Amino acid sequence: MENSLELHKIFKNAKDFMPINGTDYIELYVSNSKQAAHYYKTAFGFQSLAYAGLKTGLNDRESYVVTQDKIKLILTSPLKSGTNIGKHIDKHGDGVKVVALWVDDATYAYETAIQRGAKSYLKPVKEQDNDGEVVKSGIYTYGETVHLFIERKNYHGVFLPNFIKWETPHYNPKPVGLKFVDHMVGNVGWNRMNTWVKFYEDVLGFAQILSFDDKDISTDFTALMSKVMSNGNGRIKFPINEPAEGKKKSQVEEYLDFYEGEGIQHIAVATDDIISTVTALRNRGVEFLQVPKTYYDAVTDRVGKIDEDLAPLKELGILVDRDDEGYLLQIFTQPVEPRPTMFFEIIQRKGAQSFGKGNFKALFEAIEREQELRGTLH
Ligand code: FE2
Numbered sequence: 001m002e003n004s005l006e007l008h009k010i011f012k013n014a015k016d017f018m019p020i021n022g023t024d025y026i027e028l029y030v031s032n033s034k035q036a037a038h039y040y041k042t043a044f045g046f047q048s049l050a051y052a053g054l055k056t057g058l059n060d061r062e063s064y065v066v067t068q069d070k071i072k073l074i075l076t077s078p079l080k081s082g083t084n085i086g087k088h089i090d091k092h093g094d095g096v097k098v099v100a101l102w103v104d105d106a107t108y109a110y111e112t113a114i115q116r117g118a119k120s121y122l123k124p125v126k127e128q129d130n131d132g133e134v135v136k137s138g139i140y141t142y143g144e145t146v147h148l149f150i151e152r153k154n155y156h157g158v159f160l161p162n163f164i165k166w167e168t169p170h171y172n173p174k175p176v177g178l179k180f181v182d183h184m185v186g187n188v189g190w191n192r193m194n195t196w197v198k199f200y201e202d203v204l205g206f207a208q209i210l211s212f213d214d215k216d217i218s219t220d221f222t223a224l225m226s227k228v229m230s231n232g233n234g235r236i237k238f239p240i241n242e243p244a245e246g247k248k249k250s251q252v253e254e255y256l257d258f259y260e261g262e263g264i265q266h267i268a269v270a271t272d273d274i275i276s277t278v279t280a281l282r283n284r285g286v287e288f289l290q291v292p293k294t295y296y297d298a299v300t301d302r303v304g305k306i307d308e309d310l311a312p313l314k315e316l317g318i319l320v321d322r323d324d325e326g327y328l329l330q331i332f333t334q335p336v337e338p339r340p341t342m343f344f345e346i347i348q349r350k351g352a353q354s355f356g357k358g359n360f361k362a363l364f365e366a367i368e369r370e371q372e373l374r375g376t377l378h
Helices: 003-011 033-044 084-092 107-115 193-204 252-259 274-283 292-298 297-301 309-314 357-374
Strands: 022-029 047-052 063-068 071-078 095-103 119-127 134-138 146-151 177-188 207-212 223-230 237-244 265-273 319-323 326-332 343-350
Touching: 003 252, 022 119, 022 146, 022 177, 033 063, 033 071, 047 134, 047 309, 063 177, 071 177, 084 095, 095 107, 095 319, 107 119, 119 309, 134 177, 177 252, 177 343, 193 207, 193 223, 193 237, 193 357, 207 309, 252 265, 265 357, 274 343, 292 297, 292 309, 297 309, 297 319, 319 357
Parallel strands: 022 071, 095 146, 177 237, 265 343
Antiparallel strands: 022 095, 047 063, 063 071, 119 134, 134 146, 177 265, 207 223, 223 237, 319 326, 326 343
């Protein structure tokens, strides 16, 4: 049931043995980090923040870090063949490798997670430079995706030790109003959703706050199931999708085929003004999924009165949904790489703490139309 009053009670079921302050950063492995950084600046309004690569003494990879309000993306490419980064890109295409979580004690977080069944990715390691020190550690989650724990209370530099400030005095496109990561969705294989739900419960103390079965998320042709996991303070929300049987191949199967495994499907970023954010993104070349204009015929009956005029929402293709605490506005981009894998969601919450269940059908029909164009709906 998508009942937000219930949500707050359920948040309390999350165990607080693993305090997490928020998302620290997201690292994408991409085939051309320099051009990707330019894209995220130009199209999404990110700002230049930090760099590590040949100029900082690295010889195997190059990373550009871009930021917008609380969001930080690291874009990393290999500098030579045969690296783990290169192998990751060869298999998965561009995609999310690291979802880094900001903690007060990365050693404790690691030891607790390992004790509770996590698979190690990185033992606690201290990194330092003139601006202080950071402790990092890491565990695997679904597919080849990892969570790093980042302890930065003794660090005062621009990003992380051994990154230098990336300055671009002549090219700094304006931000578009993206604020923070609202949630990040993972796609996992057939019958694997509950395995990963249990992982987040057991290892990180998350609680399941919502569940959608194949009746909630289905069209005439395709279906999927989803459960939403949250940490205790609600700052980290990870919905986990698995495919369900339908007449045709669902978007989750398409993702699993093209990503060649489980991984992050979308990053939802919050804005305080979705109309101005989406207008700016569209003007900068970001492509969005479009629902039919008939979606707006019934929207007022479904969600009641909202603060925004319907006309710009309809023009931009922004979707609206309501729960018992308020409403939300959301829109999904097209995939941001050649493979139909990862994309972004732009979301503005006006009270609602849910995920837009009322939009699922329209949205998945829109995705099916794209799948049809790609020849992957069969
Ligand atoms: Fe989402």
